[in-house]
């Protein structure tokens with residue numbers, strides 16, 4: 562299974578079929594990527610965790 566890092570365009574390979582919601586790290590640019598769909602495979606840059614939730 563292969564796809565592309567949406568951030569830097571590097572090839573991202575999976576040894577095993579990923580699961581939706583899985584977080585991986587791009588080996589090229591180090592960005593965190595979330596598997597948003599598995600059929601077809603789609604990944605997106607994982608949103609940064611918001612630590613400030615309120616007022």
Ligand SMILES: [Zn+2]
Pocket residue numbers: 566567568569570571587588589590591592
């Ligand atoms: Zn990348």
